[in-house]
Amino acid sequence: MEPEPLVENGKINGQKTELNIRQLEISDHAKGFVELLSQLSTCPSLSQSEFEARFADLAALGDDHHIAVVEDPTLGRIVATGSIFIEKKFLRGCSSVAHIEDVVVDKATRGAHLGQRIINYLVDHAKAAGCYKVILDCTPELRVFYEKCGFEEKNVQMALYF
Amino acid sequence: MRSIPLIEGNLPIRPLEISDHKKGFVELLGQLTVCPQLTESEFQVRFAEVAKLGENHCICVIEDPNTERIIATGSVFIEKKFIRGGSKVGHIEDVVVAKTARGLCLGQRMVNHLVDHAKATGCYKVVLACAPELREFYEKCGFEDKNVQMSVYF
Numbered sequence: 001m002e003p004e005p006l007v008e009n010g011k012i013n014g015q016k017t018e019l020n021i022r023q024l025e026i027s028d029h030a031k032g033f034v035e036l037l038s039q040l041s042t043c044p045s046l047s048q049s050e051f052e053a054r055f056a057d058l059a060a061l062g063d064d065h066h067i068a069v070v071e072d073p074t075l076g077r078i079v080a081t082g083s084i085f086i087e088k089k090f091l092r093g094c095s096s097v098a099h100i101e102d103v104v105v106d107k108a109t110r111g112a113h114l115g116q117r118i119i120n121y122l123v124d125h126a127k128a129a130g131c132y133k134v135i136l137d138c139t140p141e142l143r144v145f146y147e148k149c150g151f152e153e154k155n156v157q158m159a160l161y162f
Numbered sequence: 163m164r165s166i167p168l169i170e171g172n173l174p175i176r177p178l179e180i181s182d183h184k185k186g187f188v189e190l191l192g193q194l195t196v197c198p199q200l201t202e203s204e205f206q207v208r209f210a211e212v213a214k215l216g217e218n219h220c221i222c223v224i225e226d227p228n229t230e231r232i233i234a235t236g237s238v239f240i241e242k243k244f245i246r247g248g249s250k251v252g253h254i255e256d257v258v259v260a261k262t263a264r265g266l267c268l269g270q271r272m273v274n275h276l277v278d279h280a281k282a283t284g285c286y287k288v289v290l291a292c293a294p295e296l297r298e299f300y301e302k303c304g305f306e307d308k309n310v311q312m313s314v315y316f
Contacts, residue, residue, distance in 0.1 A: 037245050044247045054248045065242075087239060088219075091191045091256060093198045094208045099253070102245060127316055137289065137309040151312035155291040158305035162281050 019079070019112060021121045024067035026055055032077045033069065040104040061085070063129055067102075068121055070114055079106040080114040084122040086129050098126030100136035119149040173268075175275045178221040178235070180209055186231040187223065194258040215239070220279050221256075224268055233263040238276040240283050252280025254290035273303045 024033065029051040037043040046054070058065045063086070070080040082103035086096050100122050105115045126134045137157040138146055147153075178187065183205040191197040200208070212219050217240070224234040236257035243249050254276050259269045280288045291311040292300055301307075 034244060041245045043245045046244065046248060050248055051244070054242060054244055057242050085241060087253070087255065088208060088211050089256065090188060090200065090205070090208055090221075091195055091197045094200060094204055099241070101241065102243065123314060131316065133313050133315045135291065135311055135313045137291070137311050140310055143310060143312070146312045149314075151314045153310055154313040155311040156294050156297055156307060157289055157291050157309040157311045158297070158300045159287050159289045159308040160277060160303075160305045161287045162285065 019070050019072065019114065021068050021070055021080075021118060024055070024069050024081070026052060028069055028071075028078055031071060033081065036078050036081060036104060036106055037102065039107060040102060063125075064088075066122070066125055068118055068125075070118065072109065077106075079109040080104070080118055082118040082122050084125055084134070086126070086131060092132060096129060096131045098122075098129065098131040098134040100134060103136075115145065116149055119146070123150070173224050173226070173233075175222050175224055175234075175272060178209070178212075178223050180206060182223055182225075182232055185225060187235065190232050190235060190258055190260055191256065193261060194256060217279075217283055218242075220276070222272065222275055222279075224272065226263065231260075233260040234258070234268040234272050236272040236276050238280055238288070240280065240285060246286060250280075250283060250285045252276070252283070252285040252288040254280075254288060257290075269299065270303055273300070277304070 029046070029048055034043055034046050034051070058067065065083070065085040067083040068081065069078045071077065072079045083101050084098050085101070086098050089095050089097060100119065103115065103118060123134050135154070136146070136151070143153060183200070183202055188197055188200050188205070212221060219237070219239040221237040222235065223232045225231070226233045236254060238252045238254050241251045241253060243251060254273065257269065257272060277288050289308070290300065290305070297307060
């Protein structure tokens with residue numbers, strides 16, 4: 001069995017590996033994208049065609065729904081992801097608000113600041129899209145992490161499950 | 163002295179229409195937050211952008227037939243996810259009831275309407291963010307305190 005990669009000081013197994021952020025692609029289905037999401041929430045497997053259908057739904061929204069991933073090229077696996085969607089409003093002179101969702105970094109790849117890099121990337125996307133703010137919801141324990149990314153606590157999130 | 167007709171408590175909730183620009187829709191939003199006037203064409207452009215999303219972005223209003231003014235509004239948009247087997251989540255935003263129309267449960271009716279829309283489109287949950295003072299109102303609508311909302315302004 002292969003040992004788990006040792007991530008230290010931005011290097012994987014002692015070697016500096018480029019961990020670039022890019023947009024989700026169809027081929028990421030075969031690179032463990034859905035499995036990574038299951039580290040965040042209940043995430044049953046999706047068949048290739050289920051994945052493609054959802055991918056197409058989101059691609060139809062263009063820049064208004066952007067899913068970012070980081071692939072570890074040594075493993076051919078997705079090790080981090082986060083998404084942002086742009087909501088168009090009438091208030092504030094027809095403004096737009098960006099919503100960050102589903103941010104997760106692979107447990108085995110933590111320590112390379114991938115979470116903060118993904119957040120910064122998504123925030124830049126929102127700014128480039130002309131949003132006046134970016135919002136997200138998180139558990140109280142993650143407050144400190146998001147404060148490091150420049151966010152501040154604003155409101156309470158409430159939910160109703162069906 | 164002409165008596166002012168009371169607003170009925172069971173006014174219909176309907177989708178936003180182009181003509182609502184003339185019925186004070188933008189002014190009503192101004193009771194929620196900063197909301198500069200929009201020209202007719204700015205309103206129409208935004209209306210068309212939202213309409214393109216169909217059932218995935220639903221803005222609803224309540225009109226007072228006596229004044230032909232919009233007295234309540236709320237919106238819900240449907241976010242498609244990969245998690246939970248390709249699920250959907252409803253996000254409620256921009257709920258406001260005119261100051262002159264409070265006490266008629268219009269807010270609760272509006273929120274229930276938006277929740278029903280989310281359920282009908284297959285969402286597994288509806289989320290919203292609110293100031294802590296509104297926690298009790300949304301609990302009455304069936305919501306529970308879940309997480310913290312964080313934001314960054316440009």
